[in-house]
Amino acid sequence: MHMANLRQLAVPAADRLIVPLDVPTLDAAMGWVERLPDVTFWKVGLELFVGAGPRVLTELRQRQKQIFLDLKLHDIPNTVAGACRAVDAVELMTVHAAGGMQMLQAAVAAFGDRGDRPRLLAVSVLTSLDARALAFELRVPLELPDYALQMALLARDAGIDGAVCSPREVAQLREVCGKDFLLVCPGVRPRGSNIGDQRRVMTPAEAIRAGADYLVIGRPIVAAPDPVAAWQQVCAEVDAAL
Numbered sequence: 001m002h003m004a005n006l007r008q009l010a011v012p013a014a015d016r017l018i019v020p021l022d023v024p025t026l027d028a029a030m031g032w033v034e035r036l037p038d039v040t041f042w043k044v045g046l047e048l049f050v051g052a053g054p055r056v057l058t059e060l061r062q063r064q065k066q067i068f069l070d071l072k073l074h075d076i077p078n079t080v081a082g083a084c085r086a087v088d089a090v091e092l093m094t095v096h097a098a099g100g101m102q103m104l105q106a107a108v109a110a111f112g113d114r115g116d117r118p119r120l121l122a123v124s125v126l127t128s129l130d131a132r133a134l135a136f137e138l139r140v141p142l143e144l145p146d147y148a149l150q151m152a153l154l155a156r157d158a159g160i161d162g163a164v165c166s167p168r169e170v171a172q173l174r175e176v177c178g179k180d181f182l183l184v185c186p187g188v189r190p191r192g193s194n195i196g197d198q199r200r201v202m203t204p205a206e207a208i209r210a211g212a213d214y215l216v217i218g219r220p221i222v223a224a225p226d227p228v229a230a231w232q233q234v235c236a237e238v239d240a241a242l
């Protein structure tokens with residue numbers, strides 16, 4: 001199944017939710033996998049990959065889980081291509097759109113025609129940045145939604161499969177980039193939950209209705225007093241929005 005067609009298919013809510021394993025050890029990660037058995041798609045990010053190494057990918061695969069390897073590669077093209085060539089079978093993987101056209105093309109080319117190649121996602125603008133940071137710290141002269149769109153278009157033109165974006169920009173990206181461009185949204189907060197270091201957030205239902213293929217939701221589930229109940233509540237909210 002081509003994952004970008006999720007919205008047209010009757011894919012259950014649980015298969016559109018990705019939970020990050022933002023923990024430092026393999027034991028802690030596998031503890032979460034056991035505690036939330038209905039989660040089918042897990043994200044391995046920098047903290048866990050640096051702490052536990054690639055073995056965590058093997059352990060997840062043995063449990064028939066889908067994997068989002070979120071290393072947000074951002075380096076010169078040769079270095080990014082080398083890292084991509086070393087990646088074992090995962091479903092999704094990230095690079096930073098701000099690495100530029102040559103870097104993005106090098107990432108795409110590194111996987112070539114490999115049958116097990118992941119869908120590549122380009123991070124457009126981190127959901128922890130707001131318009132003020134973009135303008136006054138990063139000195140980007142575009143409005144934030146326009147910059148996010150330009151980053152997504154750059155990625156699409158380079159042959160990247162989709163983008164990571166805030167739910168606030170997902171409707172615009174969906175409209176301009178088309179239905180087959182995969183859109184994955186972190187920065188998702190059920191009503192009333194703590195936003196923490198996120199800056200551009202919306203609720204799960206709003207993000208799905210705006211056109212997201214997948215939502216990445218971590219702390220609202222894993223830091224909840226009852227994570228299983230929090231997971232079920234997010235699933236119910238997304239199901240109702242589909």
Ligand SMILES: O=C(O)c1cc(=O)[nH]c(=O)n1[C@@H]1O[C@H](COP(=O)(O)O)[C@@H](O)[C@H]1O
Nearest residue numbers: 020070125126127164186187216217218219
């Ligand atoms: O690439 C990502 O997944 C990502 C991009 C982005 O712009 N913002 C963002 O929060 N993320 C990741 O999404 C997850 C969000 O986690 P919570 O804020 O706990 O829901 C974290 O693992 C982040 O690394």
